[in-house]
Amino acid sequence: MSALDLPGYTHVYSGKVRDLYAPVGADGEVVPDRLLLVASNRLSAYDWMMSPEIPDKGAVLTRLSLWWFDQLSDLVPNHVVSTDVPEAVGGRAVLVRKLEMLKVEAIARAYLTGGGLEEYREKGSVSGVVLPDGLVDGSKLPEPVFTPTTKAPVGEHDLPMSPAEVEAELGADVAAEVSRLTRAILARGNEIAAQRGILIADTKVEFGVSPDGSGGLVLADEVLTPDSSRFWPAELWEPGHPQPSYDKQFVRDWLTSTDSGWDRKAGGPPPELPAHVVEQTRAKYVEAYERLTGETF
C-alpha cells in the first residue's frame, strides 16, 4: 500500500490493515511523544490482502475500539489522546501517546479453536495450562487462558511463548499483570458482547509503558475488534466444528465457492471480491458495531 501524504505527519509504519504516522512540529522535527494510528479499509483473509477494500471498515473499527477503551477504563489506562485528526483520515484515526511497546503479543482465549486447539490436541494443554479432556473446536474454556506469542518481524509467524519466556522478556511481575489484564479484558468483552449476540472467542491486545518509566501498563493498539479478535455470532455457536466468522464469513464462503474460481491450494492470489460480498461484509462490520455499542454508525 502507498502511505498517505498527511500534512504535518510523516509515515512510520504500515501493517496489514493499519498504518502509523508521527506528527511533525513547526520546526520540522518529529514530535517525540505522539503517534497517529490510522485504520485502513483493507481486509485480510486467508493471509491474503483482499481487493477491493471494504468501505468504512476503518472508521467502524476505530469507533468500536474507542468504545471498548471507554468500557475498559476502570480496568486499565489507555493510549488515546484525541480524535482530532487530519480530515483525510477523519473518523478512522486516533492520536495516541507514544509508548514503549512490550515485545509480547498478549493473547487470551475464551473458546478453543485455531492454534490453541492444535496445541490442545497435541498436549492436552495450551500455553502450559492443562485443560479438561474432551474439548472440541469451539468449546468454551472454563475461564480465559493467556496464550502469548512473540511479535515476529513482518512476513514471519508469531511463535508461542512459554510462561518462562514471557517472564524472561517482561519480568515476573509485569508478566503476571499482562496475563491478568489480558484475561480480564476478554472476560469483560464477553460479558458485554454475549448479551448482544456476539461471542469473542479470543483476542490480541498490546500493552506499552511510558518511555520515562512512570506509571504502569497502558493498553495500546486497538481493542476487541474483529481485526484483533475472533467474533462469532452467538446464535450459530455449535462446538464440534469451525465456527462461522461474524465478519469474514461472506468473504470466506465466496472465496471457497466455485463462483470465485480460486484454488487456494494452488498458492496464487485470490480474485477481486464481487460488489455483493463487499457490501455484505461492510454491513456485518456496521452491524457488529451497532449491536455492541447501541449506537448508529
Ligand SMILES: N#Cc1c(N)ncnc1-c1cnn(CCN2CCOCC2)c1
Ligand atoms: N498503538 C500503538 C503504539 C503506541 N501507542 N506507541 C508506540 N507504538 C505503538 C505501535 C502501534 N503499532 N505498533 C506495531 C507496529 N510497530 C511499528 C514500529 O515498527 C515495529 C512495528 C506499535
